[in-house]
Amino acid sequence: MIDNKPRPGALVGEVALVTGGGRGIGKAIAIALAGRGAKVVVTGRDERALGETVGEIVYQGGAARHLAGDVRDAAHLRQAVSRAVDVFGGLHIVVANAGQSGRVDLGTDLERARAILDTNVIGAYQTLDAAAPSMGGPGRVVLVSSVLAKFGVPGYAAYCASKAGLLGLARAAAHELGPRGITVNAVTPGWVDTHMADAGLSEIAAAEGKSVEQVKREACERFPLGRFIEPEEVAELVCFLCTRAADAITGQALSICGGATAFGT
Structure with missing residues (x-):
């Protein structure tokens, strides 16, 4: 089990926005970033869960705020960025973690497939689109993708396509934002608990x-x-990408999957 106790210092003075921060991987990332000194704004659709994330951060001595909403709503994301800038004085780290999964066989439920694609791809793009104008270098963007960006799984075409789209977004945005000192990377977790x-x-x-x-x-x-994989293990990788130790890493997709990609399974 990863020790996610506060580690003050590594990200002191940084302000982070984490989408999908109410539970699972997003919650672990928000807590880990705050434990390293970052001030954090978390968003998601479940206000109660977001409040629990913020409460845990504050209990550990950190600073955090939450804003409930949907990443498919561009206005909500602009409001989240404004919250970070107005309350904490800037925005340096963006973690686009909000996601939706689900089995959708082709020809069965186009509405559900579109919701997955809109949340995972459009949501991440809109997050970056809203945040980029307020970010300065050195800055960090991390997109939470999946190993299914690299594999095909029957019944999960919408999910696989959406997560593969994040890899293209990371590469293109790395080129666009690199001159401003902002790195953009993706992480591709396997099965996470x-x-x-x-x-x-x-x-x-x-x-x-x-x-x-x-x-x-x-x-x-x-x-x-x-x-x-434990959510805290994914959070450790994301935190590393947000530190100055990762200054030279951009446009990459880093797998944390227990070795699933070693066999292509």
């Missing part, structure tokens, strides 16, 4: 006529490390 993963396991189990436990066991057997 979150509520979203639990929902995915249940979907697969139902589609394949298996138990959730069997699906999870079979998934773990395909990784060299043989286990799911």
Whole structure:
């Protein structure tokens, strides 16, 4: 288990915006950034969950605010950026983490597929579009993608396409923002132990006529490390990319997947 206790100093003076910060990976990232000294604004659709994230940060001695809304709403994102600038005095780090998953077989539910694409791709683009004018160098942008950006999975064409789109966004934005001293990278987690993963396991189990436990066991057997990733482990990688130690890293997609990409599975 990763130790995510506060580590003051590494990001003191930085202001971060984390979308999808109410639970799972986003919550872990927000807490980890705050633990290193960053002031954090978290957004998401569940105001209660966001309040819990902020409460935990404040309890640990950090500074945070939250703003409930949907990343598909560009006006909400502009408001979130304004909140960071007005309350904390600037914006240096942006983590586009908000995401939506779900099985959608082709030809079955275009509305749900569009919601996945809009949340994962358009939402991330709109986040960066809203934030970039207020960011100065050195700055950091991290897009939370998925190893499914690199693999094809039946029933998940919309999700795979949406996460692959983030890799293109990272590369192009790295070129555009690099001259301003802003790096842009993506992280591609594999199976992470979150509520979203639990929902995915249940979907697969139902589609394949298996138990959730069997699906999870079979998934773990395909990784060299043989286990799911913890949200805090993803947060550690994101935090590294936000430090000065990562000044020369941009336009990259860094996998944190327990070795899933080693076998192409």
